[in-house]
Amino acid sequence: xxxxxxxxxxxxxALIMPIVCGGVIYALVTDAYEAFEHFGFFxxxxxxxxxxxxxxxxxxxxxxxTGTLMTxxxxxxxxxxFSLPVALFVGEYFKGTKVASVLSTVTDLLAGxxxxxxxxxGFYTLRPLIMGLNISPQGxxxxxxxxxxxxxxxxxxxxxxxxxxxxxxxxLKEGAYSLGATRAEVIRKVVFPVAGSGIFxxxxxxxxxxxxxxxxxTMLIGNTNxxxxxxxxxxxxxxxxIANQFGEADDLRLSxxxxxxxxxFLITAFINLIGKIMIKRARIA
Amino acid sequence: xxxxxxxxxxxxxxxxxxVILSIFLLMIMLLLALVSCNGNSNVxxxxxxxxxxxxxxxxxxxxxxxxxGEVNGDQVAYGGIGSGGGVRNLRDKIVDFAGSxxxxxxxxxxxxxxxxxxxxxxxxxxxxxxxxxxxxxKLSGQVIASIFAGEIKMWNxxxxxxxxxxxxxxxxxxxxxxxxxxxGTTFVFTDYLTKVSSMWASKYGAGKSVNFPSGQAAKGxxxxxxxxxxTKNSIGYVGSEYAFAQKIPFALxxxxxxxxxxxxxxxxxxxxxxxxxxxxxxxxxxxxxPGAYPISTFTWMIIYxxxxxxxxxxxxxxATLDLIQYILSDEAQKITSEVHYAPLPTKxxxxxxxxxxxxxxxxxxxxx
Numbered sequence: 001x002x003x004x005x006x007x008x009x010x011x012x013x014a015l016i017m018p019i020v021c022g023g024v025i026y027a028l029v030t031d032a033y034e035a036f037e038h039f040g041f042f043x044x045x046x047x048x049x050x051x052x053x054x055x056x057x058x059x060x061x062x063x064x065x066t067g068t069l070m071t072x073x074x075x076x077x078x079x080x081x082f083s084l085p086v087a088l089f090v091g092e093y094f095k096g097t098k099v100a101s102v103l104s105t106v107t108d109l110l111a112g113x114x115x116x117x118x119x120x121x122g123f124y125t126l127r128p129l130i131m132g133l134n135i136s137p138q139g140x141x142x143x144x145x146x147x148x149x150x151x152x153x154x155x156x157x158x159x160x161x162x163x164x165x166x167x168x169x170x171x172l173k174e175g176a177y178s179l180g181a182t183r184a185e186v187i188r189k190v191v192f193p194v195a196g197s198g199i200f201x202x203x204x205x206x207x208x209x210x211x212x213x214x215x216x217x218t219m220l221i222g223n224t225n226x227x228x229x230x231x232x233x234x235x236x237x238x239x240x241x242i243a244n245q246f247g248e249a250d251d252l253r254l255s256x257x258x259x260x261x262x263x264x265f266l267i268t269a270f271i272n273l274i275g276k277i278m279i280k281r282a283r284i285a
Numbered sequence: 286x287x288x289x290x291x292x293x294x295x296x297x298x299x300x301x302x303x304v305i306l307s308i309f310l311l312m313i314m315l316l317l318a319l320v321s322c323n324g325n326s327n328v329x330x331x332x333x334x335x336x337x338x339x340x341x342x343x344x345x346x347x348x349x350x351x352x353x354g355e356v357n358g359d360q361v362a363y364g365g366i367g368s369g370g371g372v373r374n375l376r377d378k379i380v381d382f383a384g385s386x387x388x389x390x391x392x393x394x395x396x397x398x399x400x401x402x403x404x405x406x407x408x409x410x411x412x413x414x415x416x417x418x419x420x421x422x423k424l425s426g427q428v429i430a431s432i433f434a435g436e437i438k439m440w441n442x443x444x445x446x447x448x449x450x451x452x453x454x455x456x457x458x459x460x461x462x463x464x465x466x467x468x469g470t471t472f473v474f475t476d477y478l479t480k481v482s483s484m485w486a487s488k489y490g491a492g493k494s495v496n497f498p499s500g501q502a503a504k505g506x507x508x509x510x511x512x513x514x515x516t517k518n519s520i521g522y523v524g525s526e527y528a529f530a531q532k533i534p535f536a537l538x539x540x541x542x543x544x545x546x547x548x549x550x551x552x553x554x555x556x557x558x559x560x561x562x563x564x565x566x567x568x569x570x571x572x573x574x575p576g577a578y579p580i581s582t583f584t585w586m587i588i589y590x591x592x593x594x595x596x597x598x599x600x601x602x603x604a605t606l607d608l609i610q611y612i613l614s615d616e617a618q619k620i621t622s623e624v625h626y627a628p629l630p631t632k633x634x635x636x637x638x639x640x641x642x643x644x645x646x647x648x649x650x651x652x653x
Binding site: 050051052053124128131137138140218222225234236243244245247248249250 | 366367466468493496500502512
């Protein structure tokens with residue numbers, strides 16, 4: 001009897017999550033419908049107009065999709081030279097040592113810092129630095145946002161990659177050493193091919209994190225509603241346009257913002273799905 | 286009874302500390318004191334009022350609401366979520382009043398039950414700038430419009446130099462800073478530009494959100510002020526209080542009389558010396574009065590004319606009117622200049638009191 005009750009309780013508790021998820025999707029779709037109906041789904045995706053003129057409102061998601069993809073991609077590129085060495089250090093070179101555990105703890109600690117703190121650091125430290133180096137006159141922009149995003153996603157990429165690097169079987173590595181391979185050769189020819197899809201998936205998950213980051217990006221990206229023409233120019237990401245404008249938006253604009261939210265949701269879900277599939281593959285291998 | 290008493294004693298003796306007992310008693314006394322304080326100062330019961338809207342008058346409201354609470358025992362919660370958000374909350378009937386820097390348009394008024402606008406204070410939008418070694422900058426409406434339209438790109442442009450012959454202006458690009466969120470401040474600023482520049486009127490127009498062609502944007506008045514303070518060669522528009530608070534210099538603006546004016550309680554009040562319509566819905570930017578600061582505005586509280594909605598009690602309605610009457614009183618208006626706003630002109634106050642007298646609860650006027 002007790003066991004049955006326990007089972008039911010667990011079942012109900014577990015059922016809540018899919019219901020919440022379904023509810024979120026339902027709300028996004030119904031509220032975004034007005035915008036899709038008014039502009040057409042593909043027109044909404046590909047239009048770069050974001051104009052408030054009453055009576056002739058034009059809302060398109062392209063500048064924000066571009067902004068999000070640019071910041072995410074750049075963040076990924078900047079993140080690799082920091083996260084991969086950390087992963088190799090912790091997972092291979094100094095595996096199991098005290099130094100490695102201190103380093104991995106510190107890296108994980110970075111993941112716990114609230115994003116507003118990163119935003120403040122970017123605004124008051126990095127931005128003046130970028131202006132001082134004459135990289136861009138106004139300091140904020142795609143580049144600044146990407147640099148801070150890169151630091152934010154390092155812990156996600158590094159700690160997961162390190163796990164996969166640790167999982168590479170010792171026999172394989174020892175076999176390579178016995179054939180006279182150097183450490184660098186072992187990493188290049190054994191560790192990377194074996195742990196490759198695992199490492200790849202850890203970067204995919206890091207991307208998932210960068211896509212939706214809001215506060216930091218809003219503080220640093222410059223918030224202009226155009227397609228950025230270079231990496232130093234200002235722009236807006238999907239998350240930051242929503243954060244900026246939902247307060248004053250109603251009717252069509254609100255619906256357009258929710259539609260952008262829906263698109264962001266779909267992109268993030270898709271990226272996470274790819275990551276999950278790759279992890280599964282890595283396990284099988 | 287005695288049994289319970291001894292048990293009680295036993296309990297406290299067991300825990301072996303009179304400290305707990307005394308803290309307990311102290312808390313009861315405090316609670317009693319709080320309850321009696323709330324009860325005795327007013328005939329009606331103390332109410333909790335809620336409002337939402339413009340951030341522009343927020344520093345003024347913070348002070349006034351607190352003082353109102355001390356006088357009447359009522360609590361006022363105000364969310365600075367932006368003028369548009371405040372109006373939406375009022376339309377959804379979840380607040381007692383909305384704060385807005387832009388009066389409702391006829392179309393917006395038609396979409397909801399009858400409302401009245403009560404001006405609460407006056408403020409200015411300033412052009413704050415960050416220029417090394419420049420402590421005084423003069424600008425005209427035309428020049429401001431050209432800067433924000435991206436037509437004047439450099440600080441040493443001859444049109445700016447012509448207004449500032451004695452100032453050494455750098456040969457650097459201008460970085461205009463504007464609001465990324467919809468805002469009453471943007472409305473006041475673009476309303477002014479629309480009046481002074483036909484180019485601006487035809488290309489961009491006035492609104493809470495406007496497509497500025499160049500520069501960068503930040504969220505909220507504090508956000509814009511922060512960016513200007515941090516960015517050399519930038520210029521942007523912010524509510525005056527926020528420029529004062531961050532100690533950022535701001536420009537003298539040319540008014541219709543050809544005078545270059547800084548915002549102050551006097552120059553802002555001067556802007557409202559003209560005609561004010563009965564419902565107080567009017568823009569006072571680009572005023573032709575002598576000595577007027579041209580980017581001045583009223584900021585309003587908006588309430589429903591019929592106060593019985595969403596199960597509000599009559600006491601709640603009474604408290605809402607008490608709050609507004611308090612804001613219109615000399616005592617509260619005196620605070621305006623302390624926090625860098627300007628007091629309402631007498632005419633605006635008289636009109637507001639007249640409008641307040643028409644507010645009803647179940648069709649019966651509340652104020653006698």
